Amino acid sequence: MTEIVDILISASFWAAVLRIASPLIFATLGELICERAGVLNLGIEGIMVFGAFAGWMAVYAGLGLWPGVLVALLAGMAFGALHALLTVPFGLSQHVVGLGITMLATSSAYYAYRLALPEVTSPPRIAPFQPLHIPVLSDIPWLGQALFSQTALTWAAFGCAALVALVLYRTPLGLAVRAAGENPQAVEAQGLSVAAIRMGAVIVGSGLMAVGGAFLTMSAFSSFFFEMVNGRGWICIALVVFGAWKPGKALLGALLFAGFDALQIRLQQTPMGQVVPYQVFLMIPYVLSILALILMSRRAEVPAALMTPFNRGER
């Protein structure tokens, strides 16, 4: 047990938690926006792959890091637009469309990669985001290393969480988005377009997912590999449920998952690692997340109109 305490009080552990959580925060917020408006977006995994590719490729082609993030955002929004078109006005199955978008986006990333780099022995690297040194804060003994040694993109992830919470709960736009996921008829009665609100939410949400993917190639690492998103998108879907469709709790969920992951990596090197098979450690974040999901989701309020297409004038 002392090992666990040692790990938990080390500054580098907390720095790792924030790093691991960042891509999850972006993508979870993106999924949350879609679902609050009533659309389940299973395109998340593929959109993250495409975002990881697009942002990295843009920087490799000569753009700056922030323009690269913008490229990823726009690429994600483009896939979001396709998803929105198929699920909102056409009212197609959100499961089928979402999985289709995941396959399409993943393959498109692969195709574009091959066109741009027909033959390389290892993917080229870019100069990624570097940890920001914040005067005073970064120099605080333990705290500086634990919390203030992150890249700008990590800060942007936390900023996004605050912004999404603010917009959802404090603006008329947020009210309209939430209402579109709860009671679209009421939105319609107010003279607002449910289709426009839902499509907008899916497009913006998909953009955030792509930025989450881009974090992997532009901050956590410096080049692009096809399978590097490695199921993180699916984790984010679970995190939305864990967070009971609320941005603050979803943020907490992402941090918790990242915490378990950072912990298991370190536990492997304790004396425990010599007796317990490594697969058990790799399982820890998932098992604990499932347990947390069970506990948290008992009081969760699912958006009432989630996955229910809305057709104007239909009863």
Next chain:
Amino acid sequence: MAIDKTAGLLTRRGLLKSTGGLAAFASTGLAGKLMAQEPISVAGIYTVPVEQQWVSRIHVAAEAAKAAGLISYTYSENTSNTDYPRVMREYAESGAQLIVGEIFGVEQEAREVVLDYPETAFLLGSSFLPDESYPNLGVFDNYIQDASYLSGIIAGAMSESGNIGMVGGFPIPEVNRLMHAFMAGVKESKPEATFQVSFIGSWFDPPKAKETAFAMIENGADLLYAERFGVSDAAQEKGVLAIGNVIDTQADYPDTVVASALWDFGPTLAAALAKVADGSFAAENYGSYSFMKEGGCALAPLGTFEGKVPQAALDLVAAKEAAIKDGSFTTLINDEEPKSS
């Protein structure tokens, strides 16, 4: 912009490839014999993109043979395991004489296909040994433990703390074997060394490999064995050293990667081509063509670390290399899962 850079890469790499390949073929005395005939048609089927370290070695060797006019070469990359038998059939039907690839995930299905095309030679990476009941299936793997062992000797000499971190994908025989050889090498130059071993449960998750490497560095490691992409990045960021595996990545990490154990698929391919040409291709284990004796593996040049590695270690490496090549020393082959010490 991107295209320009790629073109630059291509020519440089292409040059290296073709010259290296030609040398490999010339040394086996095959070039002349094969040149006279029609190029052998070779098809590659890979479950990952050709950038992946392991597969890239096969691809590079095949491209070199093609550039030398020995073979015609076509390939499918990123073929899923479920699709693998179909692609095998397609190439076999279209008249490929030799099919190279990897069937670690489709051992049984691939063997069924092999029986349907007795005229086609199959040279496939496999966890199993050759079997007479599949006479046209030769198997191979990257048995580069000799080079890993030598890289370990250098690692032991370069590590000050004697605390060495190793991040792997999955503990499969190929990975374990090289890790054990590396550890044995480290023990030669630093008997008191300890090892931290972790597997990330994925072949392609550089951010995770990097996080794992960070944790090892925090835990005292001052040298990392980079089995996965991402490990050298962590070493570079934290200012510790790394040892490469299968490919040479020193150009990307000039102050980090000290040495690398390189795999050259050339001798394996050359041996298979010779047998296809004279009709003697059979169920054999081509793994030994990756041994250092056969020129199948080597230690990468020290490059930026020239002059920084203690002479005693280099002398030991030279002595062991000579012993390996003349057969007086055989590197231990241990496929067990390595554990932290």
